[in-house]
Amino acid sequence: MSLFDNINFKKLKDGLSKTRTKIVNSISETLNGKAVVDDKTLDEIEEILITSDIGFDTTAKIITQARIRLHNEKNRITTTIIDTVKKELISVLEVENISHQFEIGKYKPFVILVVGVNGVGKTTTIGKLAHNFQIAGLKVLVGAADTFRAAAGEQLGIWAKRANVEIIQKEHGSDPSSVAYDTVVEAKKNNFDIVLIDTAGRLHNKSNLMEELKKIKNVMAKIVPYAPNETLLVLDATTGQNAILQADEFSKVTEISGLVVTKLDGTAKGGVVFQIINKQKIPIRYIGVGEKIDDLQNFQPKLFVDAIFDNT
């Protein structure tokens, strides 16, 4: 099923244009009309890629690939160079299962577990997802399995109200897996289509917290053996190279089926995902572009890559 086709590229661009213009202009100056790919240009492209958090190695690889592609092309003008790099970047993002759709309807309830480190936007993303599923006519139940952070339950409660969906929660400090369990039981009993489980932020290097995640997963599978259908890892676009370790470690305890990249309404580009996707072949599902309920968009490789250069 296709949700969130409300792509609003302006929002992505608003933030970007403010910092990007300078670099892109300087490239155009160097290159407009001139058919050369000199080191200076490549350095500038390197700077754009690295300052987008793409990382040293991945940037080097992409530039090498682009150079090979360019080698046979005669018309080496600005747009060609940037387009070649863009093509490279897009090809990284287009992993095999990117067009895989959630098999909602085939499974009932369809269970989505949302995980990630602290403060990346898990709860907000759940609020936005709940809203989108709800307006698509599905019956949604959210489970407040972050029982740790102060007022996490209240926060999700407010989102549930905004999205007009139901919520299962227990008092602060109770066992998160018991909340997940109760949520799935309730969903099964009362015919919910979608279950969204919010979890506490956990740093991936804390083994006890990572174990807790396994347990949350396991108890849900006791009621619906296929649960969770999807596990979404939320990444903050502001995060740098550490996101690679986050993806590695979360993947070890629970199979990650998709990424959500939040806070793309700022000036950060979230370029670290290229390395993650390249390595793990996990597609980006959604992007967060604000704090409002409709600030969640379907992921579109081309727009994401354009935003890195913002020369449209």
Added chain:
Amino acid sequence: MFEDLSLKLDKALKKITGQGKLTEKNISDTLREIRRVLLDADVNYKVAKEFIENVSQKALGKEVIASISPGQLITKIIYDELIELLGSSTSDLKINAQGATSYLIVGLQGSGKTTFCGKLAKRLTESGSKVLLVAADVYRPAAVEQLKTLGGQISVEVFALEEKNARKTVEDSLSFAREKSFNTIIIDTAGRLHVDETMMDEVADIKKFVNPSETLFVVDAMTGQDAVNSAKIFNERVNYDGIVLTKLDGDARGGAALSIRQVVGKPIKFISNGEKLDALDKFYPDRLASRILGKGDVISLVEKAQSTFDEKESGKLEERFRMNQFDFEDFLKQIKAIKKMGSLSSLLGMIPGLGNQLKNATIDDRALIKVEAIINSMTIDERQSPKVLNGNRRKRIARGSGTSIQDVNRLIKQFNEMKLMMSRLSKGGLGKSLGNFKFN
């Protein structure tokens, strides 16, 4: 058995041996490697570039002590500069002698502001202040509840209004604090993006109104390249006094802190390293510098190398070379010094650039052990005047060291060649003696 080793050792040691002075050429590999290390640690592209350029310009022409390589020396210099740049570890907060002291806490969404407010309130309460927390985040769902919960945990009162108006909340909180004689006010604000004009206006306005004793900018240690943008704009708008670096209990390298220091020059006052309210610490620049450069491998190598071969000692040895007095005793000392730095293979593995090169080359540390065993089986007399080593003595040494007579002969022959050569060089690095020494 020495054959394979000799080549590799030769090559490797040439790299790590003293080469007189730091030149652009002999540090370029290391600088490239360090640049990569910094970028992997999320130091901003431009900041990394400028930082390395500045440091290397300063360092060019510096004498390299014999026992370490130019690469090691520049790494050490960079490490020291990094500490310098990251600033001191004093995290003193301004406290007004008269009237109330107020702190304004600002930053991006989810960086850890509210949690930090709780931590600071706890700390100041424990040191005797009467603290009021102010919930001026009127946007994030349940932000007020969150602060109230934290306040409850430490029995600190939280001021909030029903009305969703940050400026008014702050205004009212100040009069409330005056009435109830709170002497310390901590204002928690909403997370905001630096490009959100309306929200930046709001916080600038609050800052102007409150004129706080300190404004602190809270930054997530996981932040990437964009840290410079947000830090700069926040600084332009609220001119903060210090930085709080959060989530250091994770495994992020924290290079953003360096970027921010470089761009805005404000001190890092606290680090936050956990979700619990007592997880607040002083900032230690050396720890962060090691963290940024990665696990401290490079640093510990440089430091080991420096402490092992101190300059005086190497000077003495060079003098002995010059006077043609170098003997097996000196040679043994050298081998022991190398061993003190760890095994030869792990030593080489620690050097940036070299590790990769030697990935498939297994250095046989046993070769050195064998040489050492042979020398150990010599008498003091024999070590000091190798001339006395006749056939019988050599046989005895071979037996004593569990090696063959050929091994002993080879060692003596090469020792003599090396000695001859070294005495010819008016000035030679210590390491060179080993570098030119063939074990086959």
